[in-house]
Amino acid sequence: MESARLRVALAAATLRRHAPRTLLAIAGVAVAAALLLDMVMLSTGMRESFRQLLTSRDFELRLSPRGTLPFDTEATIRGADTLLAELRAEPEIVRVSPVLGASVHVQGGARAATAFALGIHADVQGDYRLLTGHDIDAPLTLVANDRFLHDAGARVGDTLSLAAGYDPQLRAATGARRLVVRGRAKFIYLSADQPALALPLATLQRMLGAEGAGRVSLVMLHTRRGVNADTLGRRLEARFPRVSAISTARAVQRIDERLSYFRQLALILGSTSLIVGFLLVTTLMTVSVNERVGEIAVLRAVGVSRTHVVQQIVLEGSAITLAGALAGTALGLLTARWLDGILSAFPGLPAGVDFFLFQPRAAWTALALLAACGIAAGLYPAWRAASLPIAHTLREEAVA
Amino acid sequence: MTAPQASARGAERAEEPLVVACNLSRVYRLEGAPVHAVRDVSLTIRRGELTAIVGPSGSGKSTLLNMLAAIDAPSAGRVLIDGRDVATMSDREATRFRLLRVGLVFQRFHLMPTLTAIENVELPMAEAGVPRRERRVRAAELLEYVGLGARVRHRPPQLSGGEQQRVAIARSLANAPALILADEPTGELDARTGREMIALLDRLNRDGVTLVLVTHDEELARAARRTIHMRDGYIIADEVADAAR
Numbered sequence: 237m238e239s240a241r242l243r244v245a246l247a248a249a250t251l252r253r254h255a256p257r258t259l260l261a262i263a264g265v266a267v268a269a270a271l272l273l274d275m276v277m278l279s280t281g282m283r284e285s286f287r288q289l290l291t292s293r294d295f296e297l298r299l300s301p302r303g304t305l306p307f308d309t310e311a312t313i314r315g316a317d318t319l320l321a322e323l324r325a326e327p328e329i330v331r332v333s334p335v336l337g338a339s340v341h342v343q344g345g346a347r348a349a350t351a352f353a354l355g356i357h358a359d360v361q362g363d364y365r366l367l368t369g370h371d372i373d374a375p376l377t378l379v380a381n382d383r384f385l386h387d388a389g390a391r392v393g394d395t396l397s398l399a400a401g402y403d404p405q406l407r408a409a410t411g412a413r414r415l416v417v418r419g420r421a422k423f424i425y426l427s428a429d430q431p432a433l434a435l436p437l438a439t440l441q442r443m444l445g446a447e448g449a450g451r452v453s454l455v456m457l458h459t460r461r462g463v464n465a466d467t468l469g470r471r472l473e474a475r476f477p478r479v480s481a482i483s484t485a486r487a488v489q490r491i492d493e494r495l496s497y498f499r500q501l502a503l504i505l506g507s508t509s510l511i512v513g514f515l516l517v518t519t520l521m522t523v524s525v526n527e528r529v530g531e532i533a534v535l536r537a538v539g540v541s542r543t544h545v546v547q548q549i550v551l552e553g554s555a556i557t558l559a560g561a562l563a564g565t566a567l568g569l570l571t572a573r574w575l576d577g578i579l580s581a582f583p584g585l586p587a588g589v590d591f592f593l594f595q596p597r598a599a600w601t602a603l604a605l606l607a608a609c610g611i612a613a614g615l616y617p618a619w620r621a622a623s624l625p626i627a628h629t630l631r632e633e634a635v636a
Numbered sequence: 637m638t639a640p641q642a643s644a645r646g647a648e649r650a651e652e653p654l655v656v657a658c659n660l661s662r663v664y665r666l667e668g669a670p671v672h673a674v675r676d677v678s679l680t681i682r683r684g685e686l687t688a689i690v691g692p693s694g695s696g697k698s699t700l701l702n703m704l705a706a707i708d709a710p711s712a713g714r715v716l717i718d719g720r721d722v723a724t725m726s727d728r729e730a731t732r733f734r735l736l737r738v739g740l741v742f743q744r745f746h747l748m749p750t751l752t753a754i755e756n757v758e759l760p761m762a763e764a765g766v767p768r769r770e771r772r773v774r775a776a777e778l779l780e781y782v783g784l785g786a787r788v789r790h791r792p793p794q795l796s797g798g799e800q801q802r803v804a805i806a807r808s809l810a811n812a813p814a815l816i817l818a819d820e821p822t823g824e825l826d827a828r829t830g831r832e833m834i835a836l837l838d839r840l841n842r843d844g845v846t847l848v849l850v851t852h853d854e855e856l857a858r859a860a861r862r863t864i865h866m867r868d869g870y871i872i873a874d875e876v877a878d879a880a881r
Contacts, residue, residue, distance in 0.1 A: 538807065539732065539811075542727060630742065
């Protein structure tokens with residue numbers, strides 16, 4: 237305990253003795269730590285972000301037209317009314333939320349605008365979060381995102397004339413309806429720059445005419461607690477041959493497969509930053525030890541044990557690593573936020589997806605890796621210092 | 637003030653041998669060729685002696701001192717200090733032995749530049765596990781003893797050569813060792829400071845500390861009660877001054 241205190245004091249004094257060099261080393265480690273943290277966040281961030289996105293509204297199972305993923309194509313499921321009724325009768329299913337997707341156009345307003353419209357049941361929907369105003373409460377009401385309101389030059393309370401299509405022969409819009417904007421909403425699975433609105437499913441089906449009658453694009457299911465979504469999905473696929481079922485876990489797995497490129501990139505860059513940090517601390521400690529061979533030999537000569545010499549030098553390396561890691565964590569979080577802002581603007585990405593998601597476990601992993609690196613980096617120079625032949629080193633120092 | 641050392645026990649056993657070297661040799665390899673630094677040296681140093689080892693450069697005196705200090709291992713022979721054979725000690729044992737039983741003083745002082753004078757003196761005590769309060773008191777006493785009571789908070793670069801060597805002597809006394817070994821303790825000092833250092837070492841010895849010095853300094857050698865002359869690795873003379881001196 238007594239010698240431990242002195243070693244800490246000696247290590248601190250040694251680091252202070254070359255303050256500019258120590259600060260530069262800390263800055264170097266901080267940059268490596270920031271990159272490492274960002275890469276750890278990137279490697280798990282998107283997957284976790286998608287997982288959170290898919291589970292945020294408590295739907296464990298999604299049914300889409302056979303052979304497709306939800307909203308991967310424009311295909312729809314026919315006979316939706318029967319399907320929905322049978323699903324609602326399933327004891328393992330608690331909530332059934334149908335969705336129909338289609339493009340709609342604003343007619344005759346100040347500005348022409350096109351939006352992606354979601355036909356939903358407002359009481360069970362899982363596609364948007366209401367920001368202001370009221371939710372859909374009548375057949376001819378809608379909620380829209382900011383991008384659509386901006387494009388259409390509309391505000392909450394306005395009435396808009398929407399059409400589901402255009403007949404070139406008649407040169408007239410088809411399925412036109414006048415709907416009241418009841419509220420502003422954020423659409424969870426759509427990108428922020430995509431104009432979007434939601435309206436009652438039945439209204440959209442009627443607007444689409446024969447194309448929409450009795451059809452849905454997707455059915456989201458919330459299952460009873462303890463039900464295995466994959467097992468239920470397989471059973472539903474067998475019972476309803478026109479649908480494919482995908483559980484949230486499988487969807488995350490598929491996303492994970494698609495994101496393997498990001499993970500590999502993160503792994504390579506993260507490993508590189510770790511190696512750079514390791515080499516930086518090793519180089520610094522080697523230089524520092526080389527400068528102090530005389531001092532170290534004297535410590536050994538006056539009775540300081542080899543273990544304590546190793547501990548002191550490892551302590552110096554660890555202190556640099558720790559200070560760098562702490563600074564790097566702050567720097568990493570700042571750069572992650574900045575990079576996330578850039579990457580999240582990528583067209584077509586859901587607004588709720590983050591590339592760099594801060595997870596305490598990921599941060600601890602990065603810190604632990606770096607700490608291990610710092611200790612390992614100090615070991616070689618420390619061992620070298622502790623193994624110096626005392627008499628020979630003192631003689632060399634005397635000659636120098 | 638007397639040397640704050642466990643000298644009472646030493647005084648009781650004044651005539652007992654403290655250091656016994658038997659047929660000590662040290663051979664280095666220099667570019668493949670053997671260099672015989674110390675050849676078949678045998679000597680006995682009794683408790684309370686002040687012994688100077690003198691000789692020209694390359695005569696093997698520092699190598700002999702290093703072997704007595706257990707920082708260099710003999711190629712042949714034995715070194716018994718306080719009855720323990722230091723040549724056969726493991727690194728851990730030798731380190732502990734140096735910490736508790738031997739005090740070392742170097743020509744170039746070799747203080748830790750980042751520590752204050754008192755922290756430098758505390759260092760061996762901290763390593764030995766002496767509680768902080770106790771070691772602080774003892775370090776202050778030792779610095780007072782060597783005449784640096786007013787400079788305890790100064791760091792080595794703020795001290796003169798003589799002052800640094802005094803701190804080094806105080807450090808060597810920290811754990812009340814049986815033996816102080818000093819390699820050219822006046823080698824880096826001017827004549828006046830050197831004389832002050834000789835007076836301090838003399839006082840230390842009169843207070844019961846056993847000292848072995850390696851020196852070129854004739855004045856320091858004259859202050860010793862016993863002078864061992866070395867040449868080419870051999871002891872060529874071993875003189876004990878008469879009691880009148």
